[in-house]
Amino acid sequence: MPKLPKYLLIGSTKAYSGKSATILGIAHQLQQKGLDIAYGKPLGTFISANQTAPIDEDIEFMTQVLKLPPERLEWPLLSVDANTIHKRLLGEDKTDYGQFLKHYLQEPAGDLLLLEGPGTLEEGSLFNLSLAQVAAAIGASVLLVARYHSAELVDCLLSAKQRLGDYFLGVLINDVPSDQIEVAHTMVRPFLEQQGIAVLGMLPRSSLLRSxxxxxxxxxxxxxxxxxxxxxxxxxxxxxxxxxxxxxxxxxxxxxxxxxxxxxxxxxxxxxxxxxxxxxxxxxxxxxxxxxxxxxxxxxxxxxxxxxxxxxxxxxxxxxxxxxQVRLHEPIKVECIRHLMNEHFDIERLMNQLGLEAAVTA
Incomplete structure (x- = not known):
């Protein structure tokens, strides 16, 4: 019987916090260690109509940058727009999308399946595809990405820990302003660790990534x-x-x-x-x-x-x-996020938490 893959679900506390960038950085480091990575996105967004068939732009981008073959991709169960929401509200769509999540379990997809979650903890609830619902349905560990605005971020993360429970693996704190770095490292990070929230990385603000x-x-x-x-x-x-x-x-x-x-x-x-x-x-x-x-x-x-x-x-x-609402689709940003993640993200700690071992030594 083939080994089932592990699942890492990357979510965020607010939209445009840096989920795609985080996935890209993690995937790149794991690929360098010889691990077989897959990518999926249960809840589709950013649909491009400039195709013979509609396609999620994030999936298209990840496929190209990570050089993933078709068998290492999991396509969205649902692409959300005004039309799909209206159908749901009117009762025309009664589909239990939570049940369809089981298809992510049916076929092995490498050593780790990286799943891009919704933009917030609430998004997708209408379709049973919220971050917590997806995590529970497939038994995925959740890594949150949170954009730093002040020490008040702690409130948001403590609330997320209560909502996600045992599925909550840790957090990557993104976009830390230069004048907040000391507070973030000496006060926020130790406090979160004391509360059982693993801080796997703190990325400083980059003017290039915000460009x-x-x-x-x-x-x-x-x-x-x-x-x-x-x-x-x-x-x-x-x-x-x-x-x-x-x-x-x-x-x-x-x-x-x-x-x-x-x-x-x-x-x-x-x-x-x-x-x-x-x-x-x-x-x-x-x-x-x-x-x-x-x-x-x-x-x-x-x-x-x-x-x-x-x-x-x-x-x-x-x-x-x-x-x-900056996105990551320029090559110069790809190189920037790889550098930042190599410098500021603890990939070894993540691998230990997930029980992954490098296939090649650096």
Whole structure:
């Protein structure tokens, strides 16, 4: 009888806490140790319609980055959108999805099946696919990913421990600001360990991981690309609004790094000032075309210029939202998370907790 795989379910206390990044980092380290890794996602999201058949973008991404064969993938039992929720609420869908979780047990899938859980502890409850319900159905250990905002994070994790019970394996605390690192290490971590919550890693904040590609901004803003469409892979780490006088703007821009500068299409002085500093893209509002010499200078400096048919306030709102919902799908971010996880995550402790042994020695 083949050995059944072990299950590690990665969940989070809030959406966009870094589940995919954590899975990627763990999988990479375990693969380096010669372990056979599989990946699954019971509750599907981020469905791409630009396919002959709909496909979950996270699964597509993980498959490519981890080089997983089809037999090492477990597809979603359900892809949640407004339509599936409405059917459930109206009683048109009475499926017991919890029962379907048993299919994850039917076939062996390597040494460890990494399952990406819902975005919160509550998400999926409508379909019997919440984090706790999935863990109980398949006997999975749960690793939580929590984005650090303050020491008040402790409350959230203590509550999660009560809800998850014996399935709760530990936590990875992500995105710790530089001015909070000492408190996190000397106060938060020891306290959580005393409460029986294993802290398997604490990742410092990375401006790169929080960044957004110019291409993603084009998509979110439905922007017209006026020049350098070949440089949409440039990463934007901060947003600056060019609405002041040119002297103040230049001083302000010089303090920024890898900026997207939003300004009016008629503000030629601000546009030129931005191009002479660390600007990754210019975003011109009001759908006003820039002067030819601005585009010429941007071409020389390889800075994409975008035009949006929006006012400045709405443009900034969309970009802020993009920063708040950053995903991992750029190669430079993949390398960054691998480095951070190698440096700050205790993979040996995780393996001991799961009873895994390396197949190769480093």
């Amino acid at each position: 957004v590609s110019v291409g993603e901004l084009v998509k979110q803003l439905e922007a017209e690309i006026l020049c350098r469409p070949d440089r949409l892979d440039m990463m934007v780490e901060s947003l600056t609004i060019g609405a002041m006088n040119v002297n103040s703007a230049l001083e302000y821009f010089r303090k920024g790094n890898n900026m997207a500068v939003v300004t009016g299409g008629d503000r030629t002085d601000i546009q030129m000032a931005a191009l002479e500093t660390s600007t990754q893209c210019l975003i011109l509002t009001g759908h006003i075309p820039p002067q030819g010499f601005i585009l010429s200078r941007a071409e020389d400096l390889e800075v994409p210029v975008l035009s949006v048919d929006l006012d400045t306030l709405r443009t900034v709102e969309i970009i802020d939202n993009a920063f708040g």
